[in-house]
Amino acid sequence: MAQELGWKELPEGDALKAGTAADFHTGDWRSKRPIKDDKTCINCLFCYIYCPDSAVKVKDGKVIEIDYNYCKGCGICENVCPVKPVKAIKMVSER
Amino acid sequence: MVQVVAKTGNEAMAEAMRQINPDVVAAYPITPATEIVMIFSQFVADGLVDTVYVPVESEHSAMSATIAASAAGARAMTGTSSQGLALMYEMLPIASALRLPIVMPEVNRALSGPINIHNDHSDTFAARDFGWIQIFSENSQEAYDNMLQAVKIAEHPKVKLPAMVTTDGFIISHCLEKIEILDDGTVKEYIGKFPAYTKLLDTSNPITLGALDLQNYYFEHKRQVAEAMKTSKDIILEIGKDFGKKFGREYGFFEKYKLDDAEMAIVCLGSFAGSAKAVIDEYREKGVKIGLLKIRVYRPFPDEEIAAALEHLKAVAVVEKCDGFAAKGGPLYDEIKSCLYDKKQRPLVIDYITGLGGREITHSQIIEIFDELKHTASSGKIKEAVQYKGVR
Amino acid sequence: MATLKELAVREDRLTGGHRMCPGCGAPIIVRQALMAVKEPVVVVSATGCLEVSTTIFPYSAWKVPFLHSAFENSAATMSGVEAAYTSLKKQGKITGDTKFIAFGGDGGTYDIGFQSLSGAMERGHDMLYICYDNQAYMNTSVQRSGATPRGASTTTEPAGKVKQGKVMTRKDLTECMVAHNIPYAAQTIVGDWRDLTKKVEKAMSIKGPKFINVLQPCQLGWGYRMDLTIELGKLAADTCFWPLYEVENGKYTLSYTPKEKKPLAEFLKPQNRFRHLFKPENQKLLEELQADVDRKWELLKKKCDCFGTEK
Numbered sequence: 001m002a003q004e005l006g007w008k009e010l011p012e013g014d015a016l017k018a019g020t021a022a023d024f025h026t027g028d029w030r031s032k033r034p035i036k037d038d039k040t041c042i043n044c045l046f047c048y049i050y051c052p053d054s055a056v057k058v059k060d061g062k063v064i065e066i067d068y069n070y071c072k073g074c075g076i077c078e079n080v081c082p083v084k085p086v087k088a089i090k091m092v093s094e095r
Numbered sequence: 096m097v098q099v100v101a102k103t104g105n106e107a108m109a110e111a112m113r114q115i116n117p118d119v120v121a122a123y124p125i126t127p128a129t130e131i132v133m134i135f136s137q138f139v140a141d142g143l144v145d146t147v148y149v150p151v152e153s154e155h156s157a158m159s160a161t162i163a164a165s166a167a168g169a170r171a172m173t174g175t176s177s178q179g180l181a182l183m184y185e186m187l188p189i190a191s192a193l194r195l196p197i198v199m200p201e202v203n204r205a206l207s208g209p210i211n212i213h214n215d216h217s218d219t220f221a222a223r224d225f226g227w228i229q230i231f232s233e234n235s236q237e238a239y240d241n242m243l244q245a246v247k248i249a250e251h252p253k254v255k256l257p258a259m260v261t262t263d264g265f266i267i268s269h270c271l272e273k274i275e276i277l278d279d280g281t282v283k284e285y286i287g288k289f290p291a292y293t294k295l296l297d298t299s300n301p302i303t304l305g306a307l308d309l310q311n312y313y314f315e316h317k318r319q320v321a322e323a324m325k326t327s328k329d330i331i332l333e334i335g336k337d338f339g340k341k342f343g344r345e346y347g348f349f350e351k352y353k354l355d356d357a358e359m360a361i362v363c364l365g366s367f368a369g370s371a372k373a374v375i376d377e378y379r380e381k382g383v384k385i386g387l388l389k390i391r392v393y394r395p396f397p398d399e400e401i402a403a404a405l406e407h408l409k410a411v412a413v414v415e416k417c418d419g420f421a422a423k424g425g426p427l428y429d430e431i432k433s434c435l436y437d438k439k440q441r442p443l444v445i446d447y448i449t450g451l452g453g454r455e456i457t458h459s460q461i462i463e464i465f466d467e468l469k470h471t472a473s474s475g476k477i478k479e480a481v482q483y484k485g486v487r
Numbered sequence: 488m489a490t491l492k493e494l495a496v497r498e499d500r501l502t503g504g505h506r507m508c509p510g511c512g513a514p515i516i517v518r519q520a521l522m523a524v525k526e527p528v529v530v531v532s533a534t535g536c537l538e539v540s541t542t543i544f545p546y547s548a549w550k551v552p553f554l555h556s557a558f559e560n561s562a563a564t565m566s567g568v569e570a571a572y573t574s575l576k577k578q579g580k581i582t583g584d585t586k587f588i589a590f591g592g593d594g595g596t597y598d599i600g601f602q603s604l605s606g607a608m609e610r611g612h613d614m615l616y617i618c619y620d621n622q623a624y625m626n627t628s629v630q631r632s633g634a635t636p637r638g639a640s641t642t643t644e645p646a647g648k649v650k651q652g653k654v655m656t657r658k659d660l661t662e663c664m665v666a667h668n669i670p671y672a673a674q675t676i677v678g679d680w681r682d683l684t685k686k687v688e689k690a691m692s693i694k695g696p697k698f699i700n701v702l703q704p705c706q707l708g709w710g711y712r713m714d715l716t717i718e719l720g721k722l723a724a725d726t727c728f729w730p731l732y733e734v735e736n737g738k739y740t741l742s743y744t745p746k747e748k749k750p751l752a753e754f755l756k757p758q759n760r761f762r763h764l765f766k767p768e769n770q771k772l773l774e775e776l777q778a779d780v781d782r783k784w785e786l787l788k789k790k791c792d793c794f795g796t797e798k
Binding site: 166295 | 528539542543545547551554556568571572573574575577581585602605
């Protein structure tokens with residue numbers, strides 16, 4: 001958590017630097033976590049384009065990571081994964 | 096170079112706007128302020144200003160677009176009156192919270208209902224708690240001068256608050272008066288370049304404006320507005336003095352008319368001061384020590400200064416064109432009484448709510464007020480603290 | 488248009504760490520829309536889920552300039568930003584090519600912000616307005632809006648013993664925008680990234696006011712399992728409940744024709760807000776809703792035939 005500044009120190013005018021939400025982690029909202037199978041993943045990037053939380057990281061056209069700091073465990077990535085018969089992303093319980 | 100011209104209040108304000116040459120004006124027509132934007136639109140059509148004019152579909156959108164343009168880094172203005180101001184109410188505290196130095200001419204007109212197009216101060220008074228600087232004008236010259244100073248005040252780095260400059264609907268807005276207009280170059284130099292404190296359009300340094308403040312930040316941001324409003328008092332005086340030095344007409348928080356040696360006085364705002372001064376002269380000739388305090392800056396409210404100017408008096412009549420419907424007198428009466436509270440010696444204060452919906456305040460009514468004031472001062476007793484003058 | 492691989496190279500302009508519900512469709516729209524814009528972009532949003540959840544001070548999820556001021560004025564606000572841009576550019580005070588996107592939910596667009604939107608579209612500002620239409624006031628707990636479809640149960644027009652959810656048919660906002668004679672108006676969904684990004688990309692290539700209405704499944708307000716957001720969007724298109732189409736300078740084009748038009752019930756069934764419609768006594772209402780979808784779909788096809796692009 002950022003230090004909560006007093007009125008004298010706080011920048012005036014309800015203005016914020018862009019993108020500071022990156023410092024706020026929503027990973028603890030999750031009850032299930034997506035686990036990706038790198039062997040079967042075809043890098044279609046559907047999980048990337050449909051993730052509401054910008055939690056799927058792509059580099060050079062490949063899914064390299066799911067950022068659990070942000071992933072809320074909605075399961076959309078598993079749902080949109082086209083790999084058959086076993087999806088390349090599985091939601092597993094956090095417990 | 097100073098030019099002496101005949102201008103109505105609206106023309107004077109439009110002329111000030113032309114010389115200020117804002118980057119954006121977003122406005123909507125409303126009587127009696129419409130003329131300001133009509134005249135200004137012609138300036139736009141004739142290429143006399145650099146302004147992009149946004150002919151919005153409501154005052155709510157006018158203020159929204161003006162706020163947005165100012166946040167984007169543009170000098171932005173709008174203008175309105177009464178119902179239009181009321182439709183803006185939601186947006187007014189947002190402008191001050193975002194610390195946007197918007198300047199807005201506001202032609203005082205009675206609030207509906209019943210619908211009425213004539214002057215009183217109910218619209219501007221109702222907007223007093225939104226973090227806007229409010230400057231009242233007695234005549235076209237003051238309206239013009241106040242517009243120019245408002246830009247300097249609002250844009251001052253220690254202030255960064257929106258400001259409205261008011262005239263009285265029809266009485267000033269449509270009344271032709273002789274005024275002095277500065278030349279364009281002088282005004283341009285006087286107001287300077289717009290100091291864009293927020294630059295939404297700077298895409299290489301992106302910012303978020305208007306975030307959701309919860310319990311942990313809202314208070315701090317509001318405290319900043321409170322402080323800016325307090326600080327603005329010094330700046331208003333500084334700029335008023337400097338204006339006098341530069342252009343020969345000095346301004347303060349209020350004007351004192353034959354007040355220092357007076358025993359009683361009238362406190363008022365706007366055009367009524369003109370009528371009152373004439374009657375004061377009549378009484379002064381008869382040896383009655385009566386004076387006047389005309390408030391120019393209603394927000395921030397110069398309470399200490401007003402108290403110091405009034406404390407020596409025996410009796411004060413607050414003459415205000417607004418009823419707060421608080422069952423205890425109008426808003427100005429409240430504030431005048433409250434600022435005198437800490438004074439050991441203080442005058443008796445009577446409230447006259449008058450002129451609602453443009454009702455004329457006649458010479459004989461002013462005489463009635465003065466006579467009652469005289470009686471109050473000599474008897475030390477108030478007959479009736481809150482009175483409605485001129486109502487049937 | 489950009490492929491998925493090309494889009495993935497571009498910067499994600501919305502960070503994680505925002506507080507939208509898990510599985511929310513709105514940030515999906517924002518991410519895809521902003522990815523489709525190659526140029527610098529300034530964003531305005533109406534008050535609503537999207538705005539409150541992405542900008543809780545001191546955390547902003549927006550990596551592009553973002554402005555919010557109130558609920559009903561997203562379009563008017565963008566008018567002011569765009570006017571400032573035009574003015575400063577004209578005066579040579581700024582340079583470059585910047586795009587402008589205003590977002591609003593259905594409450595902020597169909598209802599309280601309708602006038603502001605209408606005014607901005609009529610005035611011809613160079614901006615794209617995207618409505619993330621989840622068909623009710625979700626930010627304040629699922630109250631009915633002008634976008635709520637007939638038969639849907641909401642907290643202010645709930646299904647009960649004598650009333651079966653919303654009585655009136657929803658407002659057709661996309662057609663209202665078409666009637667403004669703007670150069671581009673379109674409908675798309677959360678669930679077809681290609682269609683959405685293509686439409687945003689096209690809108691960006693057109694000067695003037697543009698409008699895109701995006702149907703956004705809302706797991707909270709619609710009452711479905713949170714992983715089904717994309718599936719529900721697709722079902723809305725496959726049942727023709729929410730046809731994908733665009734109107735460019737008055738010319739209608741269908742963006743998607745389902746191979747086989749699915750029965751409306753397939754879209755309604757997974758959603759709690761329509762649960763009551765599946766009681767036997769509501770059979771007739773369900774049939775009426777189907778007939779309404781059919782009639783509108785046929786009408787749209789006719790418009791595409793009569794006022795479509797030349798084949």
